[in-house]
Structures are given as C-alpha cells and as structure tokens.
Amino acid sequence: xxxxxxxxxxxxxxxxxxxxxxxxxxxxxxxxxxxxxxxxxxxxxxxxxxxxxxxxxxxxxxxxxxxxxxxxxxxxxx
Numbered sequence: 374x375x376x377x378x379x380x381x382x383x384x385x386x387x388x389x390x391x392x393x394x395x396x397x398x399x400x401x402x403x404x405x406x407x408x409x410x411x412x413x414x415x416x417x418x419x420x421x422x423x424x425x426x427x428x429x430x431x432x433x434x435x436x437x438x439x440x441x442x443x444x445x446x447x448x449x450x451x
Contacts, residue, residue: 384409394436398424401432 378393385406391399399407408416414424429435 382407384412386412397434398428401428401434 380391380393380396382391382396383389384391384395385404386408389409389411391407391409395409395413396407398410398413402413404413410421410424414421417424419427425436
C-alpha cells in the first residue's frame, strides 16, 4: 500500500505542507500556485470527501489509500 508522500512545498493560501495528492489536484485544476485539498474544496464550497468523489467521477483520480489511513489516525490522536 502506498504511503502519503509529503512535499517540500506549502499551500499558497493557508501555508500547510502539501502532499502528493494536493499537488495532483492543483495541477489537474490548473492552479498556478499549488493549494491543499482543504483550500481547494473551500473554493468550490464542498467537503474534501465530496471533492474526492467528484475528482474520481470526472477525472478518474483518487488519493492513495495511505491518505485515508492518515486521516483516520489523526482523528484518533495517533
């Protein structure tokens, strides 16, 4: 299973460290400066989960399983 790959880049809007999924989203949506998934979802007035579903349905893109696991671990305080 693929792990989340963190990049040496920060979100242009909020300053969070970007991961490979954030970079793919930004590139697909033709952002000049990369943004995190949360900021992109906010711009489209939808949740991150809904944005992921939309990206999968329209572009055939979905984040690696490691991203889902990391989110679950954050919720548990791990």
